[in-house]
Amino acid sequence: MNEAQTILEDSISRLFADSVDRELLARMEHEPWDAGLWEACVELGLPQVMVSESRDGMGGSWVEGFIVARACGRYAVPLPVVEQMLAGHLADHAGLAVPEGVAGLLPEIIPGSAIAGSTVSMTQRRVPWGRRADWFLGLGADGELLIIGKDGSRCEAETNLAREPRDQVVLQASPILARGASGLPAEAVRWLGALLRSAQIAGAAAACLEMSVKYTSDREQFGRKLSQFQAIQHHLAEIAGQMAAVDTMALEACVALDQRGLAATGRDARFELAAAKCRASEAVEPLTRLSHQVHGAIGFTYEYDLQFLTRRLWSWRAEFGAHGEWGEYLGSIAQREGGDGIWAYMTA
Amino acid sequence: MTLPKEYGGHGRSALERYVVVEETLAAGAPVGYHWVADRQSGLMVARLGTEAQKKSIIPAITSGEACFAIGMSEPNSGSDLASVKSKAEKVADGWLLNGTKIWTSNAHNATHMIALFRTDFSPDAKHKGLSQFLIDMKTVRGITPRPIRDLTGRGHFNEVSFVDVLLPPDALLGREGDGWNQVTAELAYERSGPERYLSCFLLLSELIKVLDGKASPSALAKIGAELAWAATLRNMSLSVAGMLNEGKDPSLQASVVKDLGCHFEQRLPGLAQELVAMEPTLSDSGIDYQQVLGNLMLLAPSFSLRGGTLEILRGIIARGLGVR
Numbered sequence: 001m002n003e004a005q006t007i008l009e010d011s012i013s014r015l016f017a018d019s020v021d022r023e024l025l026a027r028m029e030h031e032p033w034d035a036g037l038w039e040a041c042v043e044l045g046l047p048q049v050m051v052s053e054s055r056d057g058m059g060g061s062w063v064e065g066f067i068v069a070r071a072c073g074r075y076a077v078p079l080p081v082v083e084q085m086l087a088g089h090l091a092d093h094a095g096l097a098v099p100e101g102v103a104g105l106l107p108e109i110i111p112g113s114a115i116a117g118s119t120v121s122m123t124q125r126r127v128p129w130g131r132r133a134d135w136f137l138g139l140g141a142d143g144e145l146l147i148i149g150k151d152g153s154r155c156e157a158e159t160n161l162a163r164e165p166r167d168q169v170v171l172q173a174s175p176i177l178a179r180g181a182s183g184l185p186a187e188a189v190r191w192l193g194a195l196l197r198s199a200q201i202a203g204a205a206a207a208c209l210e211m212s213v214k215y216t217s218d219r220e221q222f223g224r225k226l227s228q229f230q231a232i233q234h235h236l237a238e239i240a241g242q243m244a245a246v247d248t249m250a251l252e253a254c255v256a257l258d259q260r261g262l263a264a265t266g267r268d269a270r271f272e273l274a275a276a277k278c279r280a281s282e283a284v285e286p287l288t289r290l291s292h293q294v295h296g297a298i299g300f301t302y303e304y305d306l307q308f309l310t311r312r313l314w315s316w317r318a319e320f321g322a323h324g325e326w327g328e329y330l331g332s333i334a335q336r337e338g339g340d341g342i343w344a345y346m347t348a
Numbered sequence: 349m350t351l352p353k354e355y356g357g358h359g360r361s362a363l364e365r366y367v368v369v370e371e372t373l374a375a376g377a378p379v380g381y382h383w384v385a386d387r388q389s390g391l392m393v394a395r396l397g398t399e400a401q402k403k404s405i406i407p408a409i410t411s412g413e414a415c416f417a418i419g420m421s422e423p424n425s426g427s428d429l430a431s432v433k434s435k436a437e438k439v440a441d442g443w444l445l446n447g448t449k450i451w452t453s454n455a456h457n458a459t460h461m462i463a464l465f466r467t468d469f470s471p472d473a474k475h476k477g478l479s480q481f482l483i484d485m486k487t488v489r490g491i492t493p494r495p496i497r498d499l500t501g502r503g504h505f506n507e508v509s510f511v512d513v514l515l516p517p518d519a520l521l522g523r524e525g526d527g528w529n530q531v532t533a534e535l536a537y538e539r540s541g542p543e544r545y546l547s548c549f550l551l552l553s554e555l556i557k558v559l560d561g562k563a564s565p566s567a568l569a570k571i572g573a574e575l576a577w578a579a580t581l582r583n584m585s586l587s588v589a590g591m592l593n594e595g596k597d598p599s600l601q602a603s604v605v606k607d608l609g610c611h612f613e614q615r616l617p618g619l620a621q622e623l624v625a626m627e628p629t630l631s632d633s634g635i636d637y638q639q640v641l642g643n644l645m646l647l648a649p650s651f652s653l654r655g656g657t658l659e660i661l662r663g664i665i666a667r668g669l670g671v672r
Contacts, residue, residue, distance in 0.1 A: 213670065213671060217671055233671055233672060237662035237665035237666050240668075240669060241607055241608050244584065244601075245581075248584045249579065272579065278572060279573075279576045279580050282573055323576075327573040329572060330568075331563065331567070331568025331569055331571040331572035334556045334571055335563060335568065338557065339553035339556035343374050346575070
């Protein structure tokens with residue numbers, strides 16, 4: 001990381017370390033909004049990290065995006081910071097100004113049949129914080145980016161395992177406020193959403209490791225610290241290895257995306273993006289199992305913070321595709337390139 | 349490749365070496381003779397050797413004449429390397445070596461060996477009483493390698509006995525008593541390279557070939573997950589090469605790569621058997637896929653043993669986490 005990136009990471013970490021605590025996390029499970037924290041995120045410029053400077057953004061690359069998303073995972077930030085950041089980036093990519101207010105990132109492709117003139121009618125499932133959205137953003141089948149107003153929409157509240165809002169949004173002749181060619185494939189929200197979740201998983205994994213090291217260093221049984229037992233040390237080492245693997249691949253995918261882009265043709269960054277989410281989702285099982293194992297019964301209680309992380313990890317594993325789906329994609333590339341070609345393809 | 353130009357090396361960076369090594373391994377090139385010298389021994393001499401040692405050894409490495417063996421483990425000192433008992437006594441005309449080294453790959457071919465001996469025999473000296481020696485296997489007397497066949501039936505490692513071996517005074521490598529720190533740094537070179545995940549990539553390639561476009565979606569998902577691991581390990585291994593390049597100590601990171609890498613390699617033969625109904629074979633029968641599978645299946649137990657057992661590696665990682 002360069003100096004500017006270190007400063008970015010430090011300032012985000014300071015904000016979240018000071019403001020995201022157990023009380024906030026517990027409260028947000030029932031009233032999932034905190035205007036003060038959201039304002040602080042906006043003030044720090046987090047939604048604008050990947051918006052170009054000509055549109056008053058930070059002009060950051062995906063490495064900066066990774067830093068934000070990893071910190072959001074690290075602190076289990078209970079607000080749609082990464083979704084807002086991605087929505088801003090996509091609007092910017094299409095040459096559109098980013099509207100004021102909270103973005104509702106639509107995970108599904110908007111088919112041509114859902115668009116009538118300048119309105120959209122369709123149901124979108126699992127929209128992060130759909131209930132709080134001031135506007136929606138999604139991609140059409142040809143990669144056209146649509147910014148859609150709230151008028152005519154309704155929302156049914158649903159949540160993931162961590163009680164983060166994943167709402168069903170029904171758009172009924174909702175107005176298209178702006179539209180433009182994104183230059184991205186129609187599936188870009190899924191690809192880039194998967195990358196953000198990979199970075200969040202890396203952050204939450206780092207937090208699980210830190211908590212596990214601290215707990216086992218504090219707690220004594222049989223007259224010595226848990227961390228002095230070799231069996232526990234090996235669990236901690238395995239958590240650390242899984243964390244490092246997820247972190248490395250997610251960062252590498254961001255670097256690849258900055259270099260190769262997402263074009264859906266040729267050797268773009270899709271291999272690395274798929275590898276990042278495949279690796280991250282697969283790692284959730286050992287990460288959560290071992291973190292809970294070394295914490296014993298206390299980690300299974302609501303009063304202890306570990307569950308804020310592990311319930312998110314179990315949710316994020318499946319969001320924007322779990323390891324089976326992304327692994328199948330990677331396997332199909334192997335099949336296409338063949339046994340003699342896959343190494344050259346991977347390292348190209 | 350990374351050895352200094354003034355001694356006949358290419359003066360390339362660790363990352364440049366990485367690129368070449370990765371491609372030679374991916375192509376299955378025969379690299380055994382110079383492997384240890386290029387990976388670690390040459391670097392040890394370049395870093396710690398006297399001017400005379402550098403001048404006499406490094407040109408022989410860069411010309412491909414010198415073949416190095418590593419003398420670390422002993423019959424009673426495996427993972428507990430600091431307990432080595434082989435002795436190097438300071439005598440009037442140099443050092444007198446006695447003892448036995450074991451699992452010494454290539455000792456029967458090697459022209460040289462860098463070996464760890466005890467130079468301080470006081471009971472509390474443990475880590476501090478060790479020193480490394482640069483041994484010319486072809487000129488000194490009293491060294492006898494005895495080949496040990498591994499479970500594949502081949503003999504690539506040895507038990508090497510040292511009986512009253514007289515080394516010249518300048519055979520000491522680095523500082524007397526600093527052997528433990530030196531050997532720890534040497535192991536970082538050994539633990540992080542692309543060979544830590546690439547020796548089995550060939551099996552993955554052969555598996556893809558033999559499935560011939562007819563894999564089920566769930567088989568594809570399993571192969572894809574291992575490809576994601578391969579890509580991850582490659583990037584982790586590259587970042588260790590980057591640390592070596594910057595002169596940082598990557599011991600901890602190298603241990604993480606080797607721990608994850610050996611699990612990856614040891615999983616693959618089982619996955620292959622799950623996906624394809626073909627028996628593993630020796631080189632006398634079967635198609636390429638079966639032979640590669642058979643060969644790797646037999647070698648697989650060694651992946652989590654050589655260069656530090658996974659238990660030792662996890663101990664190093666735990667120490668890095670501050671719990672040891």
